[in-house]
Amino acid sequence: MDLTDVSYLDGVTETLRRLEEDGAFLVTRNRAGQRNVMTIGWGNVARIWGLPIFTVLVRPTRHTFSLIEDSGEFAVCVPGPGELTDALAICGSESGRNRDKFEQCGLSTAPGSALAVPLIESCRWFYECRVVYKQAMDPRHLDGSIVDKYYPARDFHTVYHGQILASRAR
Amino acid sequence: MDLTDVSYLDGVTETLRRLEEDGAFLVTRNRAGQRNVMTIGWGNVARIWGLPIFTVLVRPTRHTFSLIEDSGEFAVCVPGPGELTDALAICGSESGRNRDKFEQCGLSTAPGSALAVPLIESCRWFYECRVVYKQAMDPRHLDGSIVDKYYPARDFHTVYHGQILASRAR
Numbered sequence: 001m002d003l004t005d006v007s008y009l010d011g012v013t014e015t016l017r018r019l020e021e022d023g024a025f026l027v028t029r030n031r032a033g034q035r036n037v038m039t040i041g042w043g044n045v046a047r048i049w050g051l052p053i054f055t056v057l058v059r060p061t062r063h064t065f066s067l068i069e070d071s072g073e074f075a076v077c078v079p080g081p082g083e084l085t086d087a088l089a090i091c092g093s094e095s096g097r098n099r100d101k102f103e104q105c106g107l108s109t110a111p112g113s114a115l116a117v118p119l120i121e122s123c124r125w126f127y128e129c130r131v132v133y134k135q136a137m138d139p140r141h142l143d144g145s146i147v148d149k150y151y152p153a154r155d156f157h158t159v160y161h162g163q164i165l166a167s168r169a170r
Numbered sequence: 171m172d173l174t175d176v177s178y179l180d181g182v183t184e185t186l187r188r189l190e191e192d193g194a195f196l197v198t199r200n201r202a203g204q205r206n207v208m209t210i211g212w213g214n215v216a217r218i219w220g221l222p223i224f225t226v227l228v229r230p231t232r233h234t235f236s237l238i239e240d241s242g243e244f245a246v247c248v249p250g251p252g253e254l255t256d257a258l259a260i261c262g263s264e265s266g267r268n269r270d271k272f273e274q275c276g277l278s279t280a281p282g283s284a285l286a287v288p289l290i291e292s293c294r295w296f297y298e299c300r301v302v303y304k305q306a307m308d309p310r311h312l313d314g315s316i317v318d319k320y321y322p323a324r325d326f327h328t329v330y331h332g333q334i335l336a337s338r339a340r
Binding site (some may be wrong): 009012013016017019020041042043044045046047048049050051055057132133134135137138141142143146149150 | 179182183186187189190211212213214215216217218219220221225227302303304305307308311312313316319320
């Protein structure tokens with residue numbers, strides 16, 4: 001892939017807008033090589049602990065959870081506005097536990113530059129991340145209206161803070 | 171103050187760059203009216219739980235900690251590039267436990283539009299936030315190099331996720 005190295009903040013506004021609107025792809029791969037892609041709508045980019053950090057949230061019921069727990073690596077691939085919306089919809093509603101969503105959605109992948117986790121070629125912004133901190137949410141200090149709305153099954157997210165080892169753009 | 175309501179994402183790139191460079195002001199006030207200001211360099215803005223969220227980190231040893239714990243409210247006030255750098259340096263190195271750093275630094279304040287916590291007038295971007303989730307960091311899942319570098323005293327941050335109730339700009 002012909003990508004340009006960028007600062008982790010260069011695409012932050014577009015990345016956050018895409019997350020808010022159609023979503024972005026969270027790509028994971030375990031050490032055995034099994035990979036998955038899911039759509040995320042929540043996440044953020046910032047400097048914490050002196051490091052550029054991408055934070056994502058994954059419920060323990062997700063197939064992605066077992067992969068990220070195994071490898072401690074993930075990539076966030078952000079499409080351009082209005083692009084790959086069908087794939088985003090499918091990857092946000094179906095599980096990769098029994099199918100390959102890359103094939104199902106016709107998503108070509110390419111190797112990343114920093115980690116073993118693959119990237120989705122036709123995206124616009126790419127963040128390759130190694131988990132430096134994770135924590136399962138504790139509902140004792142979570143607003144009750146959020147618990148009721150998003151966690152009726154009590155499947156609270158684990159929050160993964162990934163050091164951005166490579167940030168690139170098409 | 172003559173401020174304009176903006177989307178919480180309008181100033182995100184500038185806010186993150188200011189945090190990374192000179193810092194921004196975290197203003198807190200307890201229910202009894204005691205207030206404080208400290209400088210922060212880490213933090214982020216994103217949509218989580220369907221809400222615009224500003225996340226800040228505060229060590230339990232800070233005076234700010236007792237205030238935010240009491241009221242569950244905070245404001246982040248972001249100066250323009252190169253502005254208020256002396257005040258940022260002072261508010262990042264001295265405690266407000268025994269002095270009023272607003273007076274010491276000549277920082278005029280004005281009422282916010284959504285909460286009781288005051289705003290620092292001469293800033294450029296303003297976020298008024300109500301804590302909807304907080305969690306003390308758990309070092310068991312934190313990279314050892316980060317523990318060694320930032321937490322030799324084991325004073326791990328509490329992470330506060332504040333719903334942005336008002337975001338305004340000068």
